[in-house]
Amino acid sequence: MKQLLLIVFFSILCGNIAMAQRYYIRKAIEKDMEKKHAADKQKGEDAVDERLDTWEANDKASREKISPFPTMSMSMVIEYPEKPKNNVTLDYYFKNYECASVFKMQKENSGIDRMIMNFKAGTSTMLMTDRKGKKTGMTMELKNYDWVAKNAVNKSNKMLEDGDATITATDEYKTIEGFKCRKYLYEDQNYKSDMWVSNQVGMDYMQFNQAAYSAFANAKNQNNNAYYKAGIHGVVIQHHMYPKGGRSEEAIMTLKNIKSGYAPDEMFSSAGYEVTKMPSMKELWKASQDD
Numbered sequence: 001m002k003q004l005l006l007i008v009f010f011s012i013l014c015g016n017i018a019m020a021q022r023y024y025i026r027k028a029i030e031k032d033m034e035k036k037h038a039a040d041k042q043k044g045e046d047a048v049d050e051r052l053d054t055w056e057a058n059d060k061a062s063r064e065k066i067s068p069f070p071t072m073s074m075s076m077v078i079e080y081p082e083k084p085k086n087n088v089t090l091d092y093y094f095k096n097y098e099c100a101s102v103f104k105m106q107k108e109n110s111g112i113d114r115m116i117m118n119f120k121a122g123t124s125t126m127l128m129t130d131r132k133g134k135k136t137g138m139t140m141e142l143k144n145y146d147w148v149a150k151n152a153v154n155k156s157n158k159m160l161e162d163g164d165a166t167i168t169a170t171d172e173y174k175t176i177e178g179f180k181c182r183k184y185l186y187e188d189q190n191y192k193s194d195m196w197v198s199n200q201v202g203m204d205y206m207q208f209n210q211a212a213y214s215a216f217a218n219a220k221n222q223n224n225n226a227y228y229k230a231g232i233h234g235v236v237i238q239h240h241m242y243p244k245g246g247r248s249e250e251a252i253m254t255l256k257n258i259k260s261g262y263a264p265d266e267m268f269s270s271a272g273y274e275v276t277k278m279p280s281m282k283e284l285w286k287a288s289q290d291d
Contacts, residue, residue: 063119073263074258123142166188177237179198195232196236239253
């Protein structure tokens with residue numbers, strides 16, 4: 001669920017991330033240059049240029065390995081039994097190398113119409129409508145999210161690999177949303193959870209993560225993922241999370257309305273929106289030198 005909830009996180013965060021990136025990129029690079037090239041600023045800047053060129057080349061190579069999605073749609077419903085006003089629904093549409101998501105909050109309109117991720121092109125487009133009805137959007141390179149996603153994904157995997165979290169398969173089965181599911185138990189220092197996994201959906205749970213890793217985290221192979229090693233090869237149909245120590249509220253994630261072969265072309269279109277392309281990481285670096 002943590003990997004799936006990354007998409008919720010990206011949908012919400014996308015609007016704020018670009019401004020923060022420019023500041024953090026500049027500070028990180030300045031600090032790195034002070035350590036390695038304090039006596040030669042030009043040498044340091046050349047080293048950064050080389051690093052960014054290598055990063056972009058690796059990103060391109062990673063995207064070439066991505067497999068297309070099966071054409072399908074589904075709704076992810078996240079419910080909070082203690083605070084139902086915080087319930088969230090995300091409608092997902094998959095086709096070829098794209099994933100479109102529609103974000104719906106129960107308590108208010110987020111202003112975000114949908115998010116379109118093209119893993120082959122390495123882009124993410126957020127489409128919005130303001131209160132006056134103006135339709136705008138912005139497109140960013142997926143690798144610009146690397147510093148967020150890489151840390152989140154690697155932390156989750158490391159906890160499992162180090163024994164700070166466990167996944168245990170059980171022999172308990174039940175049918176959820178028409179799919180036969182097997183129960184897995186997850187536990188770490190903050191949560192206990194029940195994961196109900198089905199291999200009857202037509203999409204492997206890790207297929208999306210493979211694309212996400214390639215786009216966000218420099219092509220980590222899906223077989224290196226701790227969830228995959230633990231035997232979760234299907235789709236998590238339902239995930240019931242029980243927090244420890246009052247850290248947060250109980251949450252239930254359920255995939256509903258799963259339809260094979262259904263993903264309307266208009267869900268992947270930005271027609272009617274005024275879309276702005278955000279600068280690449282290299283362009284941000286160049287701009288930071290002028291600040």
